[in-house]
Amino acid sequence: MKIKLKIWRQKNAKAKGKFVNYTLDDVSPEMSFLEMLDALNSKLILQDDEPVAFEHDCREGICGCCGLYINGRPHGPGEKTTTCELHMRSFKDGQTIVIEPWRAKAFPVIKDLIADRNAFDKIIIAGGFVSVNAGSAPEANSILIKKKNADEAFDSAACIGCGACVAACKNASAMLFISAKISQLTLLNQGKVEAMERVQAMVAKMDELGFGNCTNTYACEAECPKGIKVTNIARMNREFIAAKVS
């Protein structure tokens, strides 16, 4: 496969940045998207050019590092896949692929395709935890949890914090991420105790960091590689309203 690439290059956080065109002639359809970028970087290194900086770690869709905005979609054209799970067979021979970093005021680009997602960590630090030491796993029947709640909490906990929701949202809102973190805690007995304080603290931090507001376009749900549902956002809104009026 011949692939034409248009990649955002930016020396550092303060540099202006621009798109640079590259061409790769011998791309295999079996290659993963990141392997294609590895091939490009090998070529660049051999040419004494600086390789393209992009974030990656596990390369199996669970660490949440590898978010890239590919041809107008976070994580590219696949459904419920991360960038590392995307393969070159998803593209046509001779196609131009435009690769951009996540764009949000709260996610500043620090180099090339790497956006600083520390804002997510700051939101978790603000309240995305259980304060008491819950100890090791208790005996299975000592705390009874409805199967439905356990399933929903587990589904919410599938969020890998990649930031695709922020990248896809026209408002750069982080509400799908935060609501998933809130849901996974609030649906379980240990997390329920601090639900009111948690939602207020996390939403306040979200606003402080400059994320946008949710206008219910649901692009986040459509692009989430882990299928996190917007019903989580409704749960968060419910808890937020309850916390404010109580």
Added chain:
Amino acid sequence: MALAGLFLIVFLLVHLTINLFILPICENHDEIFSAIAHFMGTNSIVKTFEIVLMAGFLIHIIYGIILQIQNWIARGKGYKIANKTKTSFMSKYIIYSGLLILFFLILHFFDLYFIKLGLVEAPAAANIPHPHEEHFYDIVVYLFSNNLLYSIIYIIAFIVLGIHLNHTFQSAFQTLGLNHSKYTPFIKAVGTIYSIVIAIGFSIVPLYFIFN
């Protein structure tokens, strides 16, 4: 935003019901319409409620604009390739439909509402005697009978309003935290039916005068 929106949604139904008396739906429809217009213009409870309604409009409009500005700032530098995520078409452009409705609302105020309040004179050609409020039915008839462009602008505005409502009806429930696998499909269906009823219901009046 959502609460003010739901409040306006209820108001639109009241407005639509009154509007339908412009049409010959019963024998003395014009008298009923004039009587309602007179009641609306003089009853002190209605006049008080009018202030609440204006507050509802202002909160919805001003808050909507503030949120949109915050949201544009939150993106910062935009993407080269516009987002291709599959979402409902209008939800992405809700602010623009809202602004179009705002322009229509201003036009509507100058055409009818301010004339009714006596703040603006009725068109001289219409020969409407003072006080205008008592001859409100004649003003409405004059407006839609003598200017095809007005009728077309009104109909376009109602279609935009219908599209705006189709997204925002269910959106308001989501914002208030009311999303449930059992009830949300029902709320979405009611929202779609409601927005069609509003768009068609309001359009019937100018359409009637275009074809008569």
